[in-house]
Amino acid sequence: MHRSVLDNKGYQKFSLANAVEVICMEEIERAEREKSTHLKTYRAKDGYGDEVDYMVHFPGLTLGDLRSLSNTQTVLRFMDGGKIPYTAIVDPHTGKAMEAIKGKPTVKSLQAAIKRARAKLEEEHGKGVDRKLWLQLVDTEVKVDVALAEEKYGDAVKLYVDLAKKLKRPTAIVKSRLEAMHAAIDEDLVKAKQDKLRKKLG
Secondary structure: OHHHHHOOHHHHHHHHHHOOOOOOOOOHHHHHHOOOHHHOEEEEEOOOOOEEEEEOOOOOOOHHHHHHHHHOHHHHOOOOOOOOOEEEEEOOOOOOEEEEEEOOOOHHHHHHHHHHHHHHHHHHHOOOOOHHHHHHHHHHHHHHHHHHHOOOHHHHHHHHHHHHHHOOOOOHHHHHHHHHHHHHHHHHHHHHHHHHHHHHHO
């Protein structure tokens, strides 16, 4: 499935706009022992500037991330029958499987299943968060965190304000992330002001 679907450029573009994928792999320990080429990594810097070894076959994931996902019961509970490959389309609001594909799906069949699920979810809950804005939100959270750590409070405030302007009618999850970001900035600003006053007092 990985080679025929997840490596497919057309599916990758479709998935970026329509799905959030959670992958569970089998026999990772065996692959590590045998030094499988599927576990090759490349070194890159994360949003905080720290060097991280990401997996070539799963960009953005470390081996630790993949191992953690593959051991979780949250993922395994969606399987019916215990045979892999097994693909479940999960309702993010209920955590229940909406549709399942046993065996190796084709790009066409998986895209069709995702489209059906998306249409149903939008009918019941309205349109979700635009992926570009969501990625910008996540990126801004990191940048604000870094700016606060470096005591660049003006930069942190500007990053937050610029993003908030683009998210005029945020969904509940986006609103909660914005509120958390606002609270972090406010807390650091108060602390910085208190520290300044303490220095003046001697």
